Amino acid sequence: MKIGIISQWFSPEPAPIPSSLAEYLVQSKHDVKVLSGFPNYPVGRVYPGFRQSWVGLDEFAGSRVRRVPQYVSHDNNGFRRMLSFISFAFTSLLHAHWLRDRDVVYVYGTPMTVCVSALYLRWVHRVPFVLHVQDLWPESVVDSGMIRPAWLRHTASIVLDLALRCVYRNAAHIVAIAPSMAVTLRSRGASPDAVSVVYNWAMDRAPSIHAAALDFRNRVSSDDRWLLLYAGNVGVMQDIETIVEAAHLLGPDSGIDFAIVGDGASLAGVKDLAHLRAVPHLTFIDRIPFDKMGPIYAAADFQLVTLLDREVFRGTIPSKVGASLAAGLPIITTVSGDVESMCNSGGFGWVSLPENPESLAATCLAAVRAGRTARDAMSVAASRYYADRLSSEAGFRAIELLLVGSRSGSRDDPAGITH
Template identity: 40%
Template sequence: MKIAIVSQYYRPENATITNSLAAGLTKRGHAVRVITGYPNFPSGRLYPGYRQRLCHRERDGGVDVRRVPIVVSHSQNPFGRIASYLSFALSSFSAGRYIADADVVYVYATQMTAAIAPLVWSRSRRIPFVLHVQDLWPESITGSSILKGRLAKRVVEAILTPWLLLTYQAASATVAIAPTMGAMLHARGVPVDKLHIVYNWNDDGADAGDTTATPSETDAGLTVTYAGNIGHLQDLATVIQAAHQVEDLVGFRLVLIGSGAASDELKKLAERLGAKSVVFRDRIAPSDMRSVYMESDFQIISLKNLKIFRGTIPSKLQASLSHGVPVITTVPGDVASLVQANGIGLTAEPEDVGSLARAFRAAFAMTSKERKSMGRRARQYYQANMTSDAGVDAIERILVGAANARGAVQRWPKRGV
C-alpha cells in the first residue's frame, strides 16, 4: 500500500510518532512517502547542514522524504508562530504530484494546519486522509501565550471552529490519543464509527531490553525530573514553588531540563524564591535521555488547568513509563486516572502549590523498595499498552481500512536519491 505522511516535524527532529511510524510501516511492506518541513524544532533555528529550497528529496532508510520550505520560527511572537504553521500548510500543496497516487494520507496533527492540504486533496484527488490529533484546537491556540487579549482569542476561535468541523467530517478516520479527547472530538462532530483511540508511544530504542531505571539504592533523598519544553502551558512555576515549600527535605532535588519561552522567567522565579533545590540544565539530545532517567526517582508531568488537557496524555508519560520511572502528575482527567488506577505514580491538583508539595513529601517518604516496585509497574504497564509495535499496528489497521474503503491499492516504484 502507498502511504503518504504529512507532518511539519520529522527526523532529524525528535518527532517520535512520525519517525517510528514511517519506519514501522516501511518495515511492514508499505511504500511510504513523507512531506515535511526543514528541521528547526525546538530551537527555531535551521539544523546544520540544511538549506531551504523549493524542492528537496532525500532517503531515510526505506522512506522517501520530500521537504517543503517553511517560515522558521518558534518564538512567542504570534505572527511568527502562525506564519510557521501556515507556511507549512501552503507549501505542502507543492507536493500534490508527489502523493498524487497515494492510497491514503496520514496527518500528524500536532498543529491542525497540517491537515489543510490533505483536506483539499481528499476532494480534488479523492485520496482519503486519517487525522491523528495530538492537540485540540482552537483551545491549544487560544489557551496558549501565543495570543493575548480576549478579542484576539474570540476572533481566532470564530475563524478556526467552522474549518475544524469541516476537517473532522471530511477525514476518513480520526485518531485521538486519549479517551477523554475522543469524547471531546465526538462532541465536535467526529462520527463514532470514524473515531479511534490509540495511545502515543515512545521511540523504538526505549522499547528494547531492560531499561528500568535504578536511581537510588537507599531511602535517602529524592530526585524529581522534568525534561522537555519549558513553556507557559507546562505550569512549571507551580512546580518550582512546590519544590521551594519542601526544601526542609534533605536531599530533595528538582531538575528542570530543556529550553523554551518560559525559561528566563522561571529562572528568575527560582532565584527570587531562593529555591536552592531547583537545578536548571540545558536541552539535551534524545539519545542522552537514558542517563537522565537513570538518575530520576520520579518524573514530573504538569500542565495548566485547562479543560482540553483532561483529554491529553503528554509524551513524557510514555517516555517515563518505558524507562521504569514513576511519575508525579498534576494533569487531571485521563492522565491522573491512568496513574492512580495502575499504581504507577502520584497525583496532585493542577495549579495547586500545596497539593503538589504534599505529593513531593509523599514521594520522599517512600522507601527505595516502594519506589522500585512502582517503577516496575510503570514499565509493565508501558509494555502491555504503549509500545511502538502496538501503536504502529493500530495506526496501520486504521490506514488500511481507510484505503480499502476507497478501492484498490497499488505500490510506488522504488526511487534512489
C-alpha cells in the same frame, strides 16, 4: 501500500510519533513518503546542517522525505507562532501533489493547520487520510495566550471550529490520544465509528543503571537523595514555573533534587525565576535527543508531568507519560482528567493539584516519604501498564491497521467525499 506522512515536525526534531511510525512502516514493507519542514523545533532555529530552500530532499530509515520552507518561530509571540503554522500549511499545500500517488496519508495533527494539504489530496486526488489528533483545536489556540483580544479569540474559535468540523467529516479515520478526546471529537462532527483511541507510544527502553546513568546522577544529585526529573519542552503550557516554586518551598534540606532537561520558549523565564528564588538543588540541562534519554530516565526516581490547568488538557496524555512508563519511571503529575485517571488506576504515580506549588511540594514530599519499596513497586506497575496499553508495537500495529482499512474508500469511491 504506498503511504504518505504529513507532519510539520519530523526527525531529527524530537517528534517520536511520526518518525518512529515512518520507520515501522518501512520495516513492514510499505513505500513511505514524508512531507515535512526543515527541522527547527523546539529551539526556533534551523538545525545545523540544514538550510531552508524551496524544497529539500533527504532520507530517513528508508522513507523519502521532502522538506518545505516555513517561517521559523517557537517563542511566546502569538503572531509569529501562528505565522509559522500558516506558512507551513501554505508551502506544504503547494508541494502536496508529491503525495498524489499514495494509497493513504497519515496526518500528524499538531498543529492542525497541516490538515490543509490532507483536504487537498482528498478532494482533488481522491487520496484518503487518517488524522492523528494530538491537540484539540480551537482550545489549544485560544487558551495558549497566542491571541490576546477577547473578540479575536471568540472569532478564531468559531472559524477554527467550523473548519475542523469539515476536516473531521472528510477524514477516513480519526485517532484520538485519550478517551476524553475521542468523546469530544465525536461531539464535533466526527462519525462515532470513525474515531479510535490509540495512546501515544514511546520507544521502549528498559531501565538499566549503567555508566551514563550514573554519570548523570552524579552531576545533579547523589545516591542518598531523591531525584525528580522534568524532561521535555519548556513552554508556556507546560507550567514549569510550578516546579520551580515547589522546589523552592521544599528547599535542599528535603533531600530532594530537581533536574529540568529540555529547551523551549519559556526556558529563559524559568531560569530567571529559579535564580530569583535561589534554588540550589535545581539543575538545568540542555535538550537531549529522545533516543539518548534512556540513561536519564534510569537515573531519576520520578518524572514530573505538568501542564497548565486548562479544560483541553483533561483529554490529552503528554508523550512524556508514555516515555516514562516505557522506562519504568513512576510519575508525579499535575494533569487532571485522563492522566489522573491513568495514574490512579495503574498505580504508577502520584497526583497533585494543577498550578499549585504548595500541592506539588506536598505531593513530592509524600512520594519520597513513602520510601524506596513503594517507589519500586510503582516502577513495576509503570512497566506493566506500558506493556499492556501503551507499547510502541501496539501503537504501530493499530495505526497500520487503520491505514490499511482506510485505503478501501479512496480513489474508487469519489462519491464518499464530503466537502
